[in-house]
Amino acid sequence: MKYGVLVFICFAVTLLSCKNDDNGGPEAIPPSLLSDVAPEDDETIREFLNTHFYNYEEFETPPEGFDYRIVIDTIAGENADKRPLMEDAESITLNVSSSFLGLSAGEENIAHKLYYIEAREGGGESPTYADSTLVRYEGSLLDGTTFDEGNDFQWFDISRIEVRGFANGYAQLKTGTLDQIVENPDGTYSFNDSGIGVIFIPSGLAYFNRTAGSIPSYSPLIFKLELGTFVPDTDHDNDGIPSIEEDLNSNGVLADDNTDADQEPFNAIRPNYLDPDDDGDGIPTRDEISDENGNIIIPYPDSDGDGVPDYLDPDN
Template structure:
């Protein structure tokens, strides 16, 4: 199930430089991938047409029937449904950069059908959700149709740095449940007060010319994901002790473009960020403070900061996790980013 969501940005980059190929007259002719900047408004137009002509089951979300599954369903505004409110009037959007072509941005539409009571995942976190992915295509029929290509009906955890970019960008606009899962007698997990959302992904933030092997997704397909977001945990993809959200040094909310030692491994995925041979985990100091109820907050050192806190309902203890960035040669550059210290 994971495969169709695998991040293909590197592969896309290759394909951008190389080509896609098409068989013609018994020989292969190479067709360069379309210009990403020119394709972006085309994608937007296709998605906007869909949003103008479709609605979702908002009435069920407003007045949930007893057996309602709290899943988003779309339908065409026509016939009996001619009076429905178009998605276009109910979605939000944000501008999102292309990860490959500099200067190209997309209008990313998303829908929060139900706001969770918890938190927004951060962009490099690991989210637990159920979902359905469809692609939107106009290539053959002239009008948009959707086709499901992937789904999970039991909760699955996704590293958000490892899914298609538009899905990552959409999930972080939803909120989790504020409560831990409830375990059923059969071991199944259920959640309450979670977020239900959808995201409408332009092809450049989807698969572009690299749909997953074996999938029926055409080139340049726009994608729509609906999902139920249950929980999220902080990502530390390289296990170096610094949560990935703090490895976004240029603070642009993209994890893939920070690479201190220029070795091709971005900091969130590099356990030796400065490439000095000493692992990052040995160039920082990680601490934990356990607080009893009513106990005062610890005073942190000047270069120490909190990365996370947890609360244990049984012991009623709060644990605060911190990291201190040491700077042995006092040059203002923390040791883990300083190749000569």
């Protein structure tokens, strides 16, 4: 990767632009509001989707030697009759709070729309945003500038993804299957039935007011994706609870679910999906959800019947 743009920084430090005031000193310019930028981004992305197309005809009737790569171009000239991206695009809405981006604006649950197109349906299943997934990708700006790409498949999971919309986007697609994997002459490998698609991410689900490498602030992003396979019910801390189940508030963010946050030192904060003792009671989570033979008990035990399972209840 060129700039390591997919390295996870959960609560990143916000960088403020500066300008000279009347006295010649620096004056901090506060970040724009999520509530202002989100509709602007959506309008920009929708305009792009209505004025551009992808090589859908090649995906519908693959020519000999087709590499199954998505190519996006402008609807104009000899391409004036092409079907716009918007006709194939689907969308999901995700809420973003300013605190998640390290901002102090106090905005909560600002709706952001992510668009995606499934160019080829994979032969497998869809991962969740919390599952470790084998992905080949290319990231670009709306003007076509490529800022990051992986020419071979790489494993990604939520613990190393900074662009929140990346994982939420690939979770809308299906992966390939292991019985369709092919080793190439150059030592790389591919899947005959991989899932292929493209996602369009508003800046609030990416870097928002920050810059990253060649990515300017407030930039919507495009990622072309190919999904190989994934690890179902990925368990990052091996505590017996799938990471997707550790999103206790179901807001699509794992980093803000931390049952024992008040007991953890500032320099050792571990959200539940990375914490083998979620309630901080000294008893490993796995022990609190397993029988004497090590088998996980479903539903998870709740000894005092208060509706809180033992592994989240330090009183038990």
